[in-house]
Amino acid sequence: MRNIKLIIEYDGTAYSGWQVQPNGLTIQEVIEQALAKMLGERTPLHGSGRTDAGVHARGMVACFKTARTMPLRAFREGLNCLLPGDIAVREAHEVPLDFHPRFDAQxxxxxxxxxxxxxxxxxxxxxxxxxxxxxxxxxxxxxxxxxxxxxxxxxxxxxxxxxxxxxxxxxxxxxxxxxxxxxxxxxxxxxxxxxxxxxxxxxxxxxxxxxxxxxxxxxxxxxxxxxxxxxxxxxxxxxxxxxxxxxxxx
The missing domain is CATH 3.30.70.660 (Pseudouridine synthase I, catalytic domain, C-terminal subdomain)
Known part of the structure; x- marks a missing residue:
């Protein structure tokens, strides 16, 4: 199992914030949908925190776990091919399995x-x-x-x-x-x-x-x-x- 950390940039104008919610489309939901298409299975995405509706990010950090052995560049490029123009994965890194983007943030x-x-x-x-x-x-x-x-x-x-x-x-x-x-x-x-x-x-x-x-x-x-x-x-x-x-x- 691998823990993949993403650095994500997005324009939050069209979204109801970062975190998945029942009443509107969110950044997390869109990326999780792209991950499911790329990996062939639903994969939870954990973020470094929440941003409200209309708020943007240049450096949101999020992680997901996968057993796939594809290179890091393939995670970045694969997701960017599936994501809309107002969301982009800037970087992908492999980090220790116990790393958590929210709880480890300083x-x-x-x-x-x-x-x-x-x-x-x-x-x-x-x-x-x-x-x-x-x-x-x-x-x-x-x-x-x-x-x-x-x-x-x-x-x-x-x-x-x-x-x-x-x-x-x-x-x-x-x-x-x-x-x-x-x-x-x-x-x-x-x-x-x-x-x-x-x-x-x-x-x-x-x-x-x-x-x-x-x-x-x-x-x-x-x-x-x-x-x-x-x-x-x-x-x-x-x-x-x-x-x-x-x-x-x-």
Missing amino acids: AKHYRYTMLLDDLRSPLVRHTAWRVRGKLDIEAMRAACRLFVGEHDFAAFRATNCAAKTTVRRIFSMELVQEGRLLHLDINGSGFLKNMVRIITGTLIEVGHGKMSAADVARLLKGGDRQHAGMTVPPQGLCLMQVFYPAQSGE
């Missing part, structure tokens, strides 16, 4: 992209969220620094989040401007449901002068979700990379 890098323009842009409508009005980016950067470290992110999770603890560690968080696009890059040990999108909404409030750094500091001491910013739309969010210990095969 950190994740998410990026949220904003379009700073009063006019809409058809070319980035699926990969960025348009923010109107001038933003104080330096004030937003100052607020970003407050998030780094271990904090209680109770104010930055969806109301239906089922996580047992709201404490998470953020390793780095920065804003990178690229022309009209403003990227928020967050690296952390783990994330609560909608956490990145609520943090982004809160930073936008800071950028518009509606919240201060002191307000953010209070929220990070176990504040109320109602006092944080909005949950920004999903299309600007992308899972960039998942990090693992060297011995896991990453």
Whole structure:
């Protein structure tokens, strides 16, 4: 038996998120269907986590087990021949049988992209969220620094989040401007449901002068979700990379 790790890129616009569910087509379901065609049997695919409807990925990690002896390149190329144009397997690696893409993950890098323009842009409508009005980016950067470290992110999770603890560690968080696009890059040990999108909404409030750094500091001491910013739309969010210990095969 072999454990095959896939690095997957996808445009989540047309899907109801990563995880299989009864009420909509998902990324996991489409890849499992392709695996069944390629291997001749149903094969469960285990992901490094979930992404919501409309969210994208450049580096989703998933694994499946198989007894097939085909070369790694054949797994990648075979799946890509069967997958639609908005999903692609970028890499395939063989990893130890006890490797699990979710439980062995040490950190994740998410990026949220904003379009700073009063006019809409058809070319980035699926990969960025348009923010109107001038933003104080330096004030937003100052607020970003407050998030780094271990904090209680109770104010930055969806109301239906089922996580047992709201404490998470953020390793780095920065804003990178690229022309009209403003990227928020967050690296952390783990994330609560909608956490990145609520943090982004809160930073936008800071950028518009509606919240201060002191307000953010209070929220990070176990504040109320109602006092944080909005949950920004999903299309600007992308899972960039998942990090693992060297011995896991990453």
